[in-house]
Amino acid sequence: MSTETIRTIIVDDEPNSRDELRFLLGSFSGVHVIEEAGSAEKALELIVRHEPDLVFLDIEMPGMSGMDLAASLKKLKQIPLIVFATAYPDYAAKAFRVQALDYLLKPFDEEDLAETMNLVKARLREKNENSETRISQGRTGRLPVDDHGRIVYVVPEDISYFYREERETVICTPAREYRSKMPMKDLEDKLKPYRFFRTHKSYMVNLDHVAELIPWMNGAYQVKVEGRSEEIPVSRNYVKALREQLEL
Incomplete structure (x- = not known):
């Protein structure tokens, strides 16, 4: 991850929800929405191709669900941070079982989103520090x-x-x-x-x-x-x- 840019993908089958989230994210410095997807299948292709830092992910979508996509991402070498963005509160427990960083409910609350972005920045900073430590110790091998x-x-x-x-x-x-x-x-x-x-x-x-x-x-x-x-x-x-x- 760049220290200046959080490369982000928004995944939601509702265009209006994607537009709203993109607009709200525009108020946070360093957040760059690089792609959007209307399905989990398309999102998986984009995530593999771009290796983003952060994915906002709806849960209930036609075809593959957001929960299934999150589980499949665990197989990737570069796993993005996942924030579920959904209208359904009942999935919160399952979300954290697939190690989601946070869980936002629609309609989006700006204060909640700000707290989420603080979590995102802190976690990415921690990942960078851990990576730099391993490099300095010469432990980047397998x-x-x-x-x-x-x-x-x-x-x-x-x-x-x-x-x-x-x-x-x-x-x-x-x-x-x-x-x-x-x-x-x-x-x-x-x-x-x-x-x-x-x-x-x-x-x-x-x-x-x-x-x-x-x-x-x-x-x-x-x-x-x-x-x-x-x-x-x-x-x-x-x-x-x-x-x-x-x-x-």
Whole structure:
């Protein structure tokens, strides 16, 4: 993202809603609406092509829904910030499960939009700072993993979690799992510039992939991450620190 421009795409099947949002965004410095789309299918094509910083996304549209589009964007290397802009308040919980940054209701309130744009700017600034930190530390590469005799390079941000199983470390992404002879401590050290958190003596989770925190027993919890069906243990000793990392 440019430090001066927030490249934005508006997705809504109602032209009047797109026009209203474009007009309101015109009052915010640095916001550049680069494209509009009247369907999620068209939006996906534009997002892949332009790699925007921010997408305002309606939910109920003909064909693919905005919620389905948001879920599919998790597969992209450059994932834009998502703000749902909809007339329906009932989708708020689902919106945050697909890691939407915010949720605006129509008709748009200018103060609400201003608060949303402050969130957007803060999150993009944080992403830039994290990126610069990784570059300064020389940690811009990928993690090499042996895969049946081939070396596969895994993008650290794509790792949902990893854990130790007997003499192997299992590295889990939304798409698949890799088994490595690398000790878990060594992998933890390699991934220090990224947002990984120890939830258990044998598990570390990518905080950016966390979707749910589920009470379990005796003060312990379980975590669910985006794109994976299994539940990951959270020892009660780590629960407070985990919530502090996750919650505003």
